Amino acid sequence: LQWDTTIYPHITGYEIDKYSKDSGxxxxxxxxxxxxxxDSIVDINxxxxxxxxxxxDKCGYTGPASNIGSSILITQKIVNDNIALNWxxxxxxxxxxxxxxxxxxLKNKRFKTIAxxxxxxxxxxxxxxxxxxxxxxxxxxxxxxxxxxNDSSVSNLTCAVLPARVFVPNAFTPxxxxxxxxxxxxxxxxxxxxxxxxxxxxxxxxNRWGMRIFETDDLNxxxxxxxxxxxxPTGVYIYIIDAEGIDGRSLHxxxxxxxxx
Numbered sequence: 713l714q715w716d717t718t719i720y721p722h723i724t725g726y727e728i729d730k731y732s733k734d735s736g737x738x739x740x741x742x743x744x745x746x747x748x749x750x751d752s753i754v755d756i757n758x759x760x761x762x763x764x765x766x767x768x769d770k771c772g773y774t775g776p777a778s779n780i781g782s783s784i785l786i787t788q789k790i791v792n793d794n795i796a797l798n799w800x801x802x803x804x805x806x807x808x809x810x811x812x813x814x815x816x817x818l819k820n821k822r823f824k825t826i827a828x829x830x831x832x833x834x835x836x837x838x839x840x841x842x843x844x845x846x847x848x849x850x851x852x853x854x855x856x857x858x859x860x861x862n863d864s865s866v867s868n869l870t871c872a873v874l875p876a877r878v879f880v881p882n883a884f885t886p887x888x889x890x891x892x893x894x895x896x897x898x899x900x901x902x903x904x905x906x907x908x909x910x911x912x913x914x915x916x917x918x919n920r921w922g923m924r925i926f927e928t929d930d931l932n933x934x935x936x937x938x939x940x941x942x943x944x945p946t947g948v949y950i951y952i953i954d955a956e957g958i959d960g961r962s963l964h965x966x967x968x969x970x971x972x973x
Contacts, residue, residue: 713749715778727774731762743768756908758870760785760800769803779804784867786853793900794839795849795872801834802855802865810858816842817850817869831858846904846931847957848873852952876957883970886937887891895951895969896934901958905933912956917969937971948971 713728715734730738742749759970761783767775802809809831816838821824829836829952842849850871857863877900884895895917903912906929917926917935925939937944953965 713745713751713763713765713781715781717747720767720769720775722770724768724770727766727768729764729766729777732759734759739839741766754783755940756783756785757870758785761812762803779806779813781865784853784855784865786851786867787895788851788872790872790874791837793874795851796872797836797838797851797853797870799834799853799867801809804862805859806856807857807859810856811834813854813856814838815854816845816854817852819845819847823852831855841898841900843898843932846899846900846902846958856943859908870882873959874901876955876959876961876963878902878953878955878963878965880951880953880965880967881965883972884937885972886943887973895935895971896938897931899931899955902931902955902963903958906930913954915953917951919949920947931955943973944971946971 715726725743726744726747728744728749730742730751742751746937751761762780763782764780765778769775780803782800782803784799784802786797789796789798792902797814799812811831812829812833813825814827814829814836818824826838827836838849838851848871849864850869852865852869855865876927879898881897884892886893892897897915905912913931914929916924918924925944926935948968948970951965951967951969953963957963
């Protein structure tokens with residue numbers, strides 16, 4: 713929490729009131745001599761908190777309460793393979809909220825802004841598939857103040873696990889025209905643990921005589937239609953895919969893919 717310092721002289725510190733919907737206004741306020749306070753007794757993934765600040769002078773008198781600042785609680789729900797995000801509006805900036813930035817967490821734990829919505833909105837539905845994220849889709853929202861201070865408030869992190877699936881094309885054309893040259897599969901909520909002893913994805917390709925001609929444990933690596941450096945002939949090939957979903961599902965797929973030149 714941070715607030716403007718008071719213009720009143722002879723103060724001893726600040727009294728901070730705290731509110732949550734399950735406890736109401738807490739009976740014992742917090743106290744600090746600075747205009748900054750970190751509240752660690754919180755459950756930010758399940759509750760939003762409201763705060764207000766009062767000045768205390770040397771005589772023990774308490775000044776009027778400030779405006780109310782609220783933490784942002786974001787939640788998610790999966791609807792038809794889309795992720796519906798919902799959050800409470802940030803309260804009581806003098807000029808309101810200018811905009812909200814919706815961000816998704818990348819594999820390196822950094823965040824990428826995927827959408828900006830007006831300050832009056834508190835809903836957003838994400839229908840994107842992120843091939844560079846092989847874990848749960850984790851989101852946060854940032855409120856930006858509308859006004860000269862341009863302050864901001866960051867929500868908690870909420871994560872969604874979509875049902876695990878692997879999508880396999882039925883044909884590809886490795887003719888070097890840069891269109892569908894590689895037999896690649898795509899996935900949803902499948903963990904790609906490349907290089908580990910217990911791989912979570914494995915794909916094998918066999919020719920019509922049952923000879924294994926390609927194998928990979930990297931979901932992002934496909935078959936270019938060659939075997940031992942030579943182009944494979946036109947025809948039907950067999951693929952076998954084993955994968956583990958983030959949701960705990962084990963996937964086993966077997967089918968045919970046609971190589972066309």
